Amino acid sequence: MVNTTIKTTKSQEIFAAAQNLMPGGVSSPVRAFKSVGGQPIVFDHVKGAYIWDVDSNQYIDYVGTWGPAICGHAHPEVIAALHEALEKGTSFGAPSVLENILAEMVINAVPSIEMVRFVNSGTEACMAVLRLMRAFTGRDKLIKFEGCYHGHADMFLVKAGSGVATLGLPDSPGVPKSATTNTLTAPFNDLEAVKQLFEENRDEIAGVILEPIVGNAGFIAPDAGFLEGLRELTHEHGALLVFDEVMTGFRIAYGGAQEKFGITPDLTTLGKIIGGGLPVGAYGGRRDIMSMVAPAGSVYQAGTLSGNPLAMTAGIKTLELLQKPGTYEYLDSITQKLADGLLQIAKETGHAACGGQISGMFGLFFANGPVHNYEDAKKSDTGKFGRFHRGMLERGIYLAPSQFEAGFTSIAHTEEDIERTLKAAQDVMSTL
Numbered sequence: 254m255v256n257t258t259i260k261t262t263k264s265q266e267i268f269a270a271a272q273n274l275m276p277g278g279v280s281s282p283v284r285a286f287k288s289v290g291g292q293p294i295v296f297d298h299v300k301g302a303y304i305w306d307v308d309s310n311q312y313i314d315y316v317g318t319w320g321p322a323i324c325g326h327a328h329p330e331v332i333a334a335l336h337e338a339l340e341k342g343t344s345f346g347a348p349s350v351l352e353n354i355l356a357e358m359v360i361n362a363v364p365s366i367e368m369v370r371f372v373n374s375g376t377e378a379c380m381a382v383l384r385l386m387r388a389f390t391g392r393d394k395l396i397k398f399e400g401c402y403h404g405h406a407d408m409f410l411v412k413a414g415s416g417v418a419t420l421g422l423p424d425s426p427g428v429p430k431s432a433t434t435n436t437l438t439a440p441f442n443d444l445e446a447v448k449q450l451f452e453e454n455r456d457e458i459a460g461v462i463l464e465p466i467v468g469n470a471g472f473i474a475p476d477a478g479f480l481e482g483l484r485e486l487t488h489e490h491g492a493l494l495v496f497d498e499v500m501t502g503f504r505i506a507y508g509g510a511q512e513k514f515g516i517t518p519d520l521t522t523l524g525k526i527i528g529g530g531l532p533v534g535a536y537g538g539r540r541d542i543m544s545m546v547a548p549a550g551s552v553y554q555a556g557t558l559s560g561n562p563l564a565m566t567a568g569i570k571t572l573e574l575l576q577k578p579g580t581y582e583y584l585d586s587i588t589q590k591l592a593d594g595l596l597q598i599a600k601e602t603g604h605a606a607c608g609g610q611i612s613g614m615f616g617l618f619f620a621n622g623p624v625h626n627y628e629d630a631k632k633s634d635t636g637k638f639g640r641f642h643r644g645m646l647e648r649g650i651y652l653a654p655s656q657f658e659a660g661f662t663s664i665a666h667t668e669e670d671i672e673r674t675l676k677a678a679q680d681v682m683s684t685l
């Protein structure tokens with residue numbers, strides 16, 4: 254039996270104070286632990302596969318700051334590169350060679366990207382890509398999938414995943430109807446529904462955007478033929494295909510999910526890993542489309558801190574580390590051991606569960622599977638997930654505080670970390 258008595262006095266004090274200072278005490282909703290119950294722990298520092306809270310408890314981390322920490326937190330080479338970059342200043346607001354270096358790395362890695370624009374977050378990347386899709390096609394309508402999350406811009410807050418799913422929120426107040434009338438939705442993995450939308454909106458749809466592997470409604474893989482079908486349908490209707498690889502980029506493979514599945518979209522959005530833990534986003538794709546972005550073209554998009562030298566530096570070093578042979582094989586093998594182990598334990602302890610894993614991304618639903626889309630995911634026993642989450646936390650395992658978020662491993666996670674995690678899961682599931 255692992256120690257289950259963690260002292261969280263300081264976390265509680267700090268979070269109580271935070272609630273008077275910031276809405277819900279947090280800077281982003283899912284962090285507040287609303288859907289799993291209990292109080293969030295307040296971090297003090299992070300290193301490798303581990304985090305330490307302000308009460309000095311140590312946890313094995315499977316959130317990895319929501320994806321960026323694929324090399325482990327505070328990797329010494331990333332930190333050293335940042336120290337060096339810091340001496341040269343924190344922001345230029347002007348061109349730097351660092352942007353060229355990271356742009357070249359992204360272009361060489363991601364099959365669809367011939368030109369790239371750096372921004373400051375995944376939200377910004379998705380907002381910008383939508384404007385570009387509309388400008389290029391001269392059409393206004395967009396197809397997105399239920400449970401997919403493309404940041405918090407108005408046009409995407411329709412049946413969105415992530416915090417919207419976690420908190421069970423309706424489409425957000427403050428989003429005018431006019432902002433979402435052109436956003437059409439379909440269930441993930443449902444090609445027929447997409448086909449129908451195209452038929453009902455002939456020559457009006459600018460494109461289709463999706464997470465090629467959903468991570469914001471829990472982990473949902475694309476069915477065989479789904480991505481191929483979307484590629485064919487978009488071609489057939491003169492619409493663009495956009496992969497939102499903010500989460501999957503450089504995680505599923507060095508070239509992202511598009512490399513893994515061999516489907517090349519027209520445009521791609523990135524974030525998370527390419528900033529190595531600093532705020533960043535990017536969008537890129539076909540040269541003829543990207544050439545429309547200002548100042549090369551007339552589609553306006555800009556940013557004071559875009560291409561920030563610290564973010565570029567952390568991104569460059571992170572991608573360099575990921576290029577080492579064996580990175581993705583290792584991520585896949587430890588994550589498979591974890592995902593298979595969790596399912597096996599659930600089965601042995603009598604819990605209905607399903608889940609999966611690709612490379613260093615995984616998920617576990619307390620549901621009779623399989624889960625093909627958000628409707629299936631919503632049938633999960635979220636109460637049970639909450640108890641599981643709390644039990645794991647008490648045993649030093651930090652999982653995403655929501656049934657509707659994927660988990661992430663890093664190259665810093667060891668076989669021993671996975672074994673400790675499975676041991677804790679065994680303890681928790683046998684008492685759920």
Ligand SMILES: Cc1ncc(COP(=O)(O)O)c(C=O)c1O
Binds near residue numbers: 376402404525
């Ligand atoms: C697939 C996807 N797109 C867009 C975003 C938004 O990115 P950001 O939180 O950096 O604005 C996220 C964030 O989790 C994401 O997972």
